[in-house]
Amino acid sequence: MLEIRGLTATVDGREILHGIDLDVPAGEVHAIMGPNGSGKSTLAHVLAGRDGYEVTGGRVGFGGRDLLALAPEERAAAGLFLAFQYPVELPGVGNANFLRTALNAVRRARGESELDAVQFLKLARAEAKRLSMPEDMLKRNVNVGFSGGEKKRNEVLQMAILRPRLAILDETDSGLDIDALRIVADGVNALRGPQTSALVITHYQRLLDHIVPDRVHVLAHGRIVRSGGAELARQLELEGYAGMAADAA
Amino acid sequence: MSHAADPAGTVEAVTRTPYKWGFATEIETELAPKGLNPDIIRLISARKEEPAWLLDWRLAAFTAWQAMAEPHWAHVHHPPIDYQDLHYYAAPKRRAGPARLEDVDPELLATYEKLGIPLRERAILAGVEPAAGEAAPVAVDAVFDSVSVATTFRATLAKAGVIFCPISDAVREHPDLVRKYLGSVVPQGDNFYAALNSAVFTDGSFVYVPPGVRCPMELSTYFRINARNTGQFERTLIIADAGSHVSYLEGCTAPQRDENQLHAAVVELVALDDAQIKYSTVQNWYPGDAEGRGGIYNFVTKRGACRGARSRISWTQVETGSAITWKYPSCILAGDDSVGEFYSVAVTTNRQQADTGTKMIHIGRNTRSTIVSKGISAGRSDNTYRGLVRIMPKAAGARNHTQCDSLLIGDRCGAHTVPYIESRNPTAKVEHEATTSKIADDQLFYCRQRGLSEEDAVNLIVNGFCKEVLKELPMEFAVEAQKLLAVSLEGSVG
Numbered sequence: 001m002l003e004i005r006g007l008t009a010t011v012d013g014r015e016i017l018h019g020i021d022l023d024v025p026a027g028e029v030h031a032i033m034g035p036n037g038s039g040k041s042t043l044a045h046v047l048a049g050r051d052g053y054e055v056t057g058g059r060v061g062f063g064g065r066d067l068l069a070l071a072p073e074e075r076a077a078a079g080l081f082l083a084f085q086y087p088v089e090l091p092g093v094g095n096a097n098f099l100r101t102a103l104n105a106v107r108r109a110r111g112e113s114e115l116d117a118v119q120f121l122k123l124a125r126a127e128a129k130r131l132s133m134p135e136d137m138l139k140r141n142v143n144v145g146f147s148g149g150e151k152k153r154n155e156v157l158q159m160a161i162l163r164p165r166l167a168i169l170d171e172t173d174s175g176l177d178i179d180a181l182r183i184v185a186d187g188v189n190a191l192r193g194p195q196t197s198a199l200v201i202t203h204y205q206r207l208l209d210h211i212v213p214d215r216v217h218v219l220a221h222g223r224i225v226r227s228g229g230a231e232l233a234r235q236l237e238l239e240g241y242a243g244m245a246a247d248a249a
Numbered sequence: 250m251s252h253a254a255d256p257a258g259t260v261e262a263v264t265r266t267p268y269k270w271g272f273a274t275e276i277e278t279e280l281a282p283k284g285l286n287p288d289i290i291r292l293i294s295a296r297k298e299e300p301a302w303l304l305d306w307r308l309a310a311f312t313a314w315q316a317m318a319e320p321h322w323a324h325v326h327h328p329p330i331d332y333q334d335l336h337y338y339a340a341p342k343r344r345a346g347p348a349r350l351e352d353v354d355p356e357l358l359a360t361y362e363k364l365g366i367p368l369r370e371r372a373i374l375a376g377v378e379p380a381a382g383e384a385a386p387v388a389v390d391a392v393f394d395s396v397s398v399a400t401t402f403r404a405t406l407a408k409a410g411v412i413f414c415p416i417s418d419a420v421r422e423h424p425d426l427v428r429k430y431l432g433s434v435v436p437q438g439d440n441f442y443a444a445l446n447s448a449v450f451t452d453g454s455f456v457y458v459p460p461g462v463r464c465p466m467e468l469s470t471y472f473r474i475n476a477r478n479t480g481q482f483e484r485t486l487i488i489a490d491a492g493s494h495v496s497y498l499e500g501c502t503a504p505q506r507d508e509n510q511l512h513a514a515v516v517e518l519v520a521l522d523d524a525q526i527k528y529s530t531v532q533n534w535y536p537g538d539a540e541g542r543g544g545i546y547n548f549v550t551k552r553g554a555c556r557g558a559r560s561r562i563s564w565t566q567v568e569t570g571s572a573i574t575w576k577y578p579s580c581i582l583a584g585d586d587s588v589g590e591f592y593s594v595a596v597t598t599n600r601q602q603a604d605t606g607t608k609m610i611h612i613g614r615n616t617r618s619t620i621v622s623k624g625i626s627a628g629r630s631d632n633t634y635r636g637l638v639r640i641m642p643k644a645a646g647a648r649n650h651t652q653c654d655s656l657l658i659g660d661r662c663g664a665h666t667v668p669y670i671e672s673r674n675p676t677a678k679v680e681h682e683a684t685t686s687k688i689a690d691d692q693l694f695y696c697r698q699r700g701l702s703e704e705d706a707v708n709l710i711v712n713g714f715c716k717e718v719l720k721e722l723p724m725e726f727a728v729e730a731q732k733l734l735a736v737s738l739e740g741s742v743g
Contacts, residue, residue, distance in 0.1 A: 048698050051690065076700035088695040092713030101709060102699035109700065141713070158699065 001026040001197045002047075002067075002166055007058035009046045016042045018222035019058065024166070024215075029188070029198040031208055031233060034219035035241040040201045041085060043219070044170040047199075048082040049075050063165065076102075077109030079165030083155040083172045090142035095154065096124060098142045099161055106162060127160040131187055149180040156187035167191060167198045173207035185210030205237040281338035287311060290448055293338050297417050297451065300424060306437065310447030313438035320441055323604035324633040324665055325573050327546060330511060337449045337482075409465050411495075412457040416484050419455035426457055430488055434517035434554045434581070442513040442575075443550040450484035450515070458493035458524075467723050468497045483514040489524035491557060496527040498723055512571075513548045522557030522584065527565070529722055530578075531730055533737075534570035539628075541600025544572025551578035552608075555587035555616075563590040564607065565721040567730045569737040572601060577635065579608035582616035582644075589618040592718040594730075596737050597630030597662070606636035606667075611644040611677070620651040623715050625734075626662035627741035633665040638679055640672040647677040655685040656714050658707065658741050708735040 002024040009017040016039045024030045034040050046053045047060065049072040060067040062078060070078065090098060104114040115123065124138055133153055143151050152172050159167055172184050188198055188211050200211055208216070208230065216232040217224045220241065226232065281289055290311055294304040319330070406413050412423060419427050437447040458464050489495050512534070518526050528551075537544025547570075553562035564578035580589025591607035609618035618638065626632040638649045655664035666683050688710050696706035712719070712731050719727050 048694075050694050072694065072697040073700050073702055076698055082698050084695065084698075088689075088691050090692060090695070090710060090713055092716040093709055098696075098699075098709065101705065102696075102701060105702070105705065106700040162699065 001028075001063060002199070003061040005059050005061075007043075007046070007060060008056045009042060010054045010056055011042060011052065015056070016222050017046065020219075020222075020224060022217065022224060024197045024199060026165075026197055027192075027194045028214040029192065029200060029211060030215045030217060031200045031202060031211075031213040032217050032219050033202060033205075033233060033236055033241075036203070038219045038241075039222040040203075040219055041170055042222075044082055044168050044199075044201055047075075047168060048072060048080065073105070074109070076162075077106050081159050081162055081164030081167045083152075083159060083167065083169045085170040085172070085174065087143045087146075087151040087155055089144045089146075091144050093142050094138075095140055095142050096121065096138040099124060099138075099158060102158070103161055124157075124161060128157060130190070131157060131160060131183055133157055133183075148175045149177060152176055153180060153183055156184050159191065160187055163191070163196075165196055167196070169198065169200045169202075171201055171203060173202055173204065181207060182210060205233045208233045281336055283336055284333045285311070285335070285337050285445075285449065289337050293449060293451060296338065297420070299417075299420055302428060303420060306432065307448050310437035310444050314441065314444035314448055317438075317441045317444055323575050323635070324631060324667075325575060325602040325604050327573055330546070332445070335511065338451065405465055409462055410459045411462060411464050412455065413468060414455055416453040416455045416486060417451070419486075423455070423457065426488065427455065427486065430486055430517070430519055431484075432517075434519060434552050435515050435550050440550060442548040443515050446482045446484060446513045446515045446550070450482045452482070453484035453486075453514070455485075456487040456495060456497065458489045458495045460490045460521075461492040462490075463493065464495040468495065481512055483512075483516075485514070485516040486519075487517070487526060487528070488519045489521065489526045489560075491522040491524060493521075494525045496529070496723060498529040498531070498726060500531040500533070510544075511546050511548070514550070516549070516551040516578075518551075518553035518562055520553065520555050520557060520560035520562050520584075520587075523559045524557060525561045525563075526553060527563045528553070528578070529726065530564075530566040530568070531722075531726060531733070532566065532568045532570050532574075533733060535572075536570050536599065536601050537572040539599045541572065544601070545570065546573045547571040547576065548573075549576040551576065552581065553579070553589070554581045555584050555589060555613075557587070558584040558613070559586045560584050561588040561590075563592070563721070565592045565718065566605075567594045567596075567718070567722070567733065568603060568605060569596040569733055571603075574601075574603040574605050576605045577607055579610070580618060581610045581612065582618065582647075583612045584616075585613040586615045586617075587613055588616070590721075591618075591620045591622070591636075592721045593622045594625070594715045594718045594734070595623070595632055595634075596625045596734060597627070597632045598737060598741050599628040599630060601628075601630040603631070604633040604635055606634045608637040608639070609649060611638075611640045611647040611649070613644060615646040615648075616644055617648045618650075620649070620653070621717050622651075622653045623718055624653075624655045624664055625658065625711060625714070625738070626655070626664050627658035627738055629661045631663040631665070633667060635667040635669075637669040638671070638681075639669075640674050640677040640679065642673045644674050645676045647674060649677075649679045651679075651681045652717075653681070653683040654714065655683075656711065657685065657687045658738065704735070704739060707738055707741070711735075711738060 004020050004022040007017055007020040008015060020043060032040055042053060046055060055068055065078060067075060100120040107114055125135060128135055128137060137154060143154060146154060155172060173181055200213060212230055216228055216230060218226040281292055287308060290307050294307060435443050438444055487497060518528060520526050534545040534547060555562050562580050568574050578591060582589050589609050595603045595605050597603045606622060607620055620636060622634045624632040624634055634653050640647045653666050657664055664685055668681050670679050672679055688707060692710055693703060693706050696709060697703060711734050719730055722730055
């Protein structure tokens with residue numbers, strides 16, 4: 001599904017990623033853990049194609065395509081979804097309208113028929129209900145006046161509706177109470193299937209109690225310094241990053 | 250025949266031409282000679298078969314105009330206008346335009362397509378005219394069609410007692426009403442452009458809604474079809490008598506061919522006790538090319554008088570066209586408990602300049618006004634909100650709320666907010682909120698990550714920004730206005 005080889009990237013001329021190699025096969029959930037400033041969010045933004053993050057070397061294959069050659073919206077249409085660490089407010093833009101516009105853009109790009117307002121609302125209400133989200137979330141403006149937890153839940157709702165092939169969660173757990181954390185985890189777990197993958201970026205192990213990953217990778221100083229099974233996350237929780245970060249330095 | 254030697258003769262000849270579709274007389278002879286002087290004004294008045302009082306009224310306006318100087322306080326720049334180098338009268342004639350739809354600028358046609366303008370209306374808007382003796386192209390059907398539509402409308406309106414006709418007809422058929430109200434809101438000497446308009450106006454509409462009557466239709470579709478008759482110096486007068494209600498929409502979402510660079514319209518609204526007037530404008534005249542060449546100068550005076558108690562006047566405007574917009578639709582809140590509203594979206598791109606806003610003059614007790622202005626600047630354009638809220642000494646309990654937001658796209662455009670607040674009554678409450686924001690990179694990226702193209706993302710964000718204003722437009726135009734915003738801002742990002 002996702003194949004990263006020798007990926008290097010700079011931000012403002014400074015190299016942040018020093019050569020990442022990573023494989024996320026279809027159907028697997030991988031976690032990326034690491035201390036602050038290790039390059040976790042940079043990796044997420046590079047994969048999503050954000051301006052200002054310059055790829056200086058390496059390649060990324062996504063479902064057999066050259067991901068780095070695609071514009072951000074083409075990556076979205078190809079099935080890549082990024083749940084933002086800091087979801088953005090869009091004043092005056094209704095959540096339902098935004099989601100339908102996004103879903104139909106993606107469906108159009110995939111050669112699927114667009115959903116009309118009635119069909120869409122039926123789908124959106126069902127997803128909101130499944131994720132125990134109040135329906136009025138659809139009527140409000142995108143992230144405007146949302147609490148931190150509501151914003152993250154809204155990301156999960158978008159993910160549920162857009163049904164990506166690869167979901168990247170960029171510290172979606174930060175600032176969440178335990179109930180919200182469970183909703184986020186439920187959203188990711190519901191997406192799991194033989195054709196979908198997830199890359200869960202987190203600083204803490206606690207999200208991984210709810211989303212049990214197939215693999216855990218530790219990122220430090222722009223490199224993956226260690227990979228292992230789910231037990232690696234628990235080990236990190238006990239021992240901290242200090243030892244591993246030192247390995248990479 | 251020389252025009253300069255015999256201007257009156259020229260016009261007389263035209264006057265005698267019986268009206269028929271197209272005015273297919275020699276195009277060249279329908280223009281009065283260039284320049285403005287009392288003789289030209291007499292000629293206009295004679296051609297319109299106007300009563301003596303109106304000629305005197307025009308001449309007084311001309312005298313006032315001569316003593317005035319072109320205003321330069323607005324945040325706009327243009328080369329000097331030579332007012333003696335303009336034609337001030339052209340008979341309602343067939344304008345020289347492309348003969349077939351195929352000859353029209355493909356870019357213009359593409360815009361109509363995007364706006365969803367029905368095919369048969371596109372030719373009219375593009376100014377397509379049949380050559381003499383040729384078979385009628387699309388435009389003719391539509392013109393005939395619109396005549397029948399207009400007739401149907403007139404019948405419905407007449408049944409309700411609503412008078413709705415060209416202002417020149419009103420001068421002849423309803424002289425008492427016209428004489429009573431013309432210039433009562435915008436006097437001849439009000440400002441330079443209003444004085445010019447008062448001296449030479451030829452086109453425009455007249456509306457009178459009798460007491461207690463709710464106008465049975467939005468006065469809108471009619472205008473869309475007849476938008477081509479938009480004149481250079483339009484004069485519109487709308488009177489809503491006690492307890493009546495009318496919604497009027499001028500303009501068109503499609504860009505129009507227009508040979509006149511200078512437009513100076515005057516609109517006067519009068520609302521008596523408990524009457525309501527809703528006046529909506531969608532303005533999309535030619536803005537000039539990317540370098541600012543060509544384009545319409547739109548210098549408009551629009552003012553409404555809430556004369557009666559509990560009367561209400563609402564201005565809603567979506568301004569995306571013209572090279573220069575100079576426009577301040579205002580309300581004089583004289584009646585106690587009267588309400589004035591101004592909802593505006595002004596978009597400027599490329600080299601466009603807009604200096605627009607409103608004046609709310611609170612005279613009566615407990616008068617209320619609301620101002621919501623949304624300015625969007627892109628390219629190398631300049632967009633200024635200029636507004637005045639004045640509370641007079643007797644306006645006890647007056648309230649105003651002003652919300653003034655600017656959105657910048659790119660880093661070479663300008664947004665300016667110039668609010669004037671004058672309160673002479675201690676019980677009045679005036680609130681002003683202003684924000685300036687840019688379409689942030691993170692907003693665009695967020696939308697694109699969800700699958701929207703950059704242009705769709707801008708469109709979504711801009712429409713969200715303007716939502717409070719767009720919802721004030723009559724339903725069918727709100728949808729068109731949304732598309733218009735998208736088309737206006739195409740290519741403005743990146």
